[in-house]
Amino acid sequence: KNVDWLYQFRRDWQIYRSFQSAYFMFEPDLIFLIGDVTNDGDHCSDHEWNRTITRFHSIFSTGSAPKLYVLPGNHDIGSHY
Numbered sequence: 001k002n003v004d005w006l007y008q009f010r011r012d013w014q015i016y017r018s019f020q021s022a023y024f025m026f027e028p029d030l031i032f033l034i035g036d037v038t039n040d041g042d043h044c045s046d047h048e049w050n051r052t053i054t055r056f057h058s059i060f061s062t063g064s065a066p067k068l069y070v071l072p073g074n075h076d077i078g079s080h081y
Contacts, residue, residue: 016059029066036073043078 023031038044038052062068 012055012059019060023062031060031062031066031068033060033068033070034073035071036075037070039075 037056038049044052056070060068
């Protein structure tokens with residue numbers, strides 16, 4: 001499981017840096033994130049889901065502005081099977 005943790009940390013860091021770079025460069029008024037917050041949202045326990053949401057907010061932090069809208073993806077709602 002150490003490899004899984006390291007992989008997740010690296011992936012989260014890359015997503016965070018990409019998002020923050022685009023946010024800094026383009027200074028958007030609105031942000032829409034389209035797609036999956038998780039790969040298995042329909043199978044997550046409440047604890048796992050809350051951890052996922054906490055991670056999500058730490059990666060896609062924008063402060064109070066701009067408005068951030070998140071649309072669920074098929075893996076979030078279980079419609080991929």
